Amino acid sequence: MTGKGPEHVLDRLKRPLRDLRISVTDKCNFRCRYCMPEEIFGPDYPFLPQEKLLTFEEMTRLVRIFASLGVKKIRITGGEPLLRRELPTLIGMIRKLEGIEDIALTTNGSLLPKFATQLKAAGLNRVTVSLDSLDDERFGKINGRGFKVRDVLKGIEAAEEAGLGIKINMVVQRGVNDQDILPMARYFREKGHILRFIEFMDVGNSNGWRLEHVVPSREIVKMINTEMPIEPVDPNYYGEVASRYRYKGTDTEIGFISSVTEAFCSTCTRARLSAEGALYTCLFATAGTDLRTPLRQGETDEQLKKRIVDVWHKRKDRYSEERLQNTNALKRKKVEMYHIGG
């Protein structure tokens, strides 16, 4: 598969495949209420056994095939991806693949002090660190395990020292952490890091989502603009999830991910690979396509590629747009976020 450029596949809504998000583990050291609430994900929860997880060799082989279909960006996620042993080794393996221009990692940040340098050395380009509050009491409740804000800030500092690109993601929930919007904006503006506000979504089936809990991005834009004037910036690439802004008179950016109020399905170029090797074509999918079994049964690259192409050709997912039009979409059974990574 070397030598010639990638093939380009389009789905039924004419969307190309550009971005692959790989969940490397379903485990996490946090218990964020909106993702893995403690009462469901308790000590006896049956997480995937090691033999069901894709190995690094299997993931790398699949990434090579995806790259031959036009994927340029890989996002490593989870669960908490830094709980997967030897993760920098996987980054190094993916880095060597032709066609992969960008490797990013989404993390809760708590283990970055331990791994940031190794990740950078292995070829990781950037990290996106999730942080929902700067207040220890609220943050402890949100993460469900009493982690302190400092634990995450130390991770961000470690990533900075290692020379990794940095973005911060904050999921905003009305009545839970909306009072943190301005303090977060002030803090990361001062630090010069890109902060992105994410509208709380109805992912999975266990997070008790209600529309009243969503703070629409336009409300946050207004709130920030009143204190710290901002102006829109053009997207970096086709299908970028965040609407970008910058603080007037500076180069510091801020972003808004309006996954609920301004769905972006029409330009969605993302495929997702779960930790056990199932391919999902939407964050809100009810089922995935098993790639691990044919892979372990010895299918060739060409056969696996055909499976992926067939799935992408059939794809017509546009859940977030459908939900905007008809909230009945909410009633269907969906895959959990920790399972395919968000």
Ligand SMILES: Nc1nc2c(ncn2[C@@H]2O[C@H](COP(=O)(O)OP(=O)(O)OP(=O)(O)O)[C@@H](O)[C@H]2O)c(=O)[nH]1
């Ligand atoms: N509905 C929906 N939400 C998404 C999708 N992709 C990302 N999000 C939401 O946006 C959040 C941030 O996503 P990131 O992974 O940081 O976004 P990204 O597009 O990879 O970011 P950049 O590569 O830095 O532009 C996720 O945690 C989700 O909440 C998607 O395909 N559909």
Ligand SMILES: C[S@@+](CC[C@H](N)C(=O)[O-])C[C@H]1O[C@@H](n2cnc3c(N)ncnc32)[C@H](O)[C@@H]1O
């Ligand atoms: C599932 S986590 C996996 C990676 C890592 N553990 C972390 O928290 O960054 C990926 C992202 O999904 C976001 N997320 C989880 N549940 C969400 C929800 N219901 N709505 C919006 N974003 C959500 C998290 O805040 C996090 O930024």
Ligand code: SF4
């Ligand atoms: S959002 Fe990330 S850190 Fe929080 S429980 Fe889910 S996987 Fe863990």
Ligand code: SF4
């Ligand atoms: S809801 Fe599905 S199709 Fe729409 S942007 Fe998200 S992942 Fe893509």
